[in-house]
Amino acid sequence: MTNIQIEMSIAAVLLLILIIASLKKNHISTKSSIAWLLLPIVFLLIAIFPEPLTVLSNWLGFETLSNFIFLIAIALLIILCFFLTVVISHQQTQITKLIQEVSILKHKEHKNDKQK
Amino acid sequence: MKTRILIIIPAYNESQSIERTIGSILQTHYDYVVINDGSTDNTEQILKQQNYNHINLLNNLGIGGAVQTGYKYALENNYDIAIQFDADGQHNAEYIKDLIQPIIDQEADLVIGSCFVNKNSDNQRASKIRRFGVRFLSGTIKLFSGKRIYDPTSGFRAANRKVIELFTNNYPLEYPEPISNYELLRSRHYKIKEVPVKMNKRTTGRSSIHSWKSVYAAINVFLSIIILSIGRNKYD
Numbered sequence: 001m002t003n004i005q006i007e008m009s010i011a012a013v014l015l016l017i018l019i020i021a022s023l024k025k026n027h028i029s030t031k032s033s034i035a036w037l038l039l040p041i042v043f044l045l046i047a048i049f050p051e052p053l054t055v056l057s058n059w060l061g062f063e064t065l066s067n068f069i070f071l072i073a074i075a076l077l078i079i080l081c082f083f084l085t086v087v088i089s090h091q092q093t094q095i096t097k098l099i100q101e102v103s104i105l106k107h108k109e110h111k112n113d114k115q116k
Numbered sequence: 117m118k119t120r121i122l123i124i125i126p127a128y129n130e131s132q133s134i135e136r137t138i139g140s141i142l143q144t145h146y147d148y149v150v151i152n153d154g155s156t157d158n159t160e161q162i163l164k165q166q167n168y169n170h171i172n173l174l175n176n177l178g179i180g181g182a183v184q185t186g187y188k189y190a191l192e193n194n195y196d197i198a199i200q201f202d203a204d205g206q207h208n209a210e211y212i213k214d215l216i217q218p219i220i221d222q223e224a225d226l227v228i229g230s231c232f233v234n235k236n237s238d239n240q241r242a243s244k245i246r247r248f249g250v251r252f253l254s255g256t257i258k259l260f261s262g263k264r265i266y267d268p269t270s271g272f273r274a275a276n277r278k279v280i281e282l283f284t285n286n287y288p289l290e291y292p293e294p295i296s297n298y299e300l301l302r303s304r305h306y307k308i309k310e311v312p313v314k315m316n317k318r319t320t321g322r323s324s325i326h327s328w329k330s331v332y333a334a335i336n337v338f339l340s341i342i343i344l345s346i347g348r349n350k351y352d
Contacts, residue, residue: 096289099174100185104192107171 004066005047012043035080042072119220122195123148123212124186126179127203131157138168140209141201149189150203153182179271180289187275187283199274207272211313215274224309225279226300228265229272231315249334253294256338260345261301265310268294272313279306286350294337296351299344303351 019036022028028036046053046069057068123146127134134150141148149169152160154176163170171185183200190198197219201207211229218224232250250269258264271293275283279300288295300306 092289095175096177096181096184099177100181100188103171103173103185104189107189 002050005050008043008047008069012040012047015040015043035083039076042076119197119216120195121146121197121199121216122186122190122193123199123201124183124190125150125201125203126153126182126186127151127155127159127163128153128176128179128182129155129157129159130203131155131159131162133205134159134162134168134203135166137201137203137205138166144209144212146199146212147195148201149186151182151185151189153177153179178289180287180292183292184283184287187280187287190280191284195280196277197274198280200271202271206315208314208316211272211311212274214311214313215272218309218311219274219276223307225276225306226297226308227274228267228270228297228308228310229274229313230265230267230270230310231313232266246330249330252334253337256341257294257298257301260341261298263301263308265297265301265308267310268297282351288340291333291337291340295340295344298341299349299351302345302349305352 016037019028019033019040023030023033050065053068054065057065060068062068062071123141123144125137125141125148127150130137138148138150147169149171150163152163152170152172154173160170160172162168163172171189173182173185177185186200187198197216199212199215201209201212207229215227215229218227232247232254250267253268254264254266257268269291273293283296297308300308
């Protein structure tokens with residue numbers, strides 16, 4: 001095993017531990033953990049079987065395998081970030097609606113109390 | 117049947133001016149509701165003490181979310197016309213009847229109280245950069261919709277039942293006035309009319325859109341308009 005393979009394996013295991021621990025404590029939902037679980041799995045696969053990726057990396061013209069891996073990692077992060085923004089925007093709409101409806105209801109209740 | 121009219125007054129930290137504003141509204145005898153948008157000063161205390169009709173938003177939503185709450189309230193309570201009116205004392209209650217008249221005459225679905233309608237308009241009070249921003253947005257809207265409104269940013273507007281229903285379901289959260297005006301102009305189903313009004317000198321506070329922020333706001337609205345003109349009209 002080369003150094004980079006060992007480093008990637010350690011990184012993958014640490015990430016895996018973090019995700020599973022967060023899942024157990026209910027800090028993230030199972031649904032949203034799936035995207036994150038893919039990351040250490042891909043890392044582990046690359047660490048254990050580097051040959052196919054090396055071939056692909058050479059074929060695409062990358063100087064070293066690590067450059068190619070960086071590119072993949074950054075691409076994954078960008079996609080993940082984008083979907084997080086989608087989720088946030090969606091939740092913002094939901095929260096706005098919730099605040100509006102609850103505030104109107106509270107106002108109504110207050111008015112009814114006064115009339116009694 | 118009597119037309120039911122509601123004045124919507126969004127208020128964020130307006131303790132300095134809220135009493136005077138509501139005082140002027142009370143003289144008109146229209147119904148009103150203040151939407152306290154999570155103010156951090158004693159606006160809520162004043163509203164409570166004076167027993168003004170008000171809704172306290174649990175959290176600050178920003179101008180779009182606050183005004184939309186007012187439209188929801190108007191629909192729920194069966195109002196025929198809703199009027200947006202600033203709490204900071206800029207808008208003059210005397211002009212409310214001018215905004216309502218075109219709706220009663222069924223000439224328009226939305227009426228904008230504008231201080232930029234013609235050359236004689238009372239627009240000297242606005243800062244240079246703001247006037248430029250308004251002209252720029254007015255031009256952009258003309259370019260994309262083919263129709264001219266002179267003051268697309270005015271927060272002094274009157275809406276009929278049809279528009280109240282529309283805004284209840286769909287209202288822009290940021291820079292709501294120019295964006296919703298543009299969508300309404302682009303739709304075949306709505307008529308917009310601008311009427312000239314005089315604005316009071318701002319007695320307290322500053323516009324939520326000032327100095328370089330107005331440049332940022334103009335760019336933001338410009339982009340929104342381009343995006344909107346590509347897609348399907350939400351208001352169609």
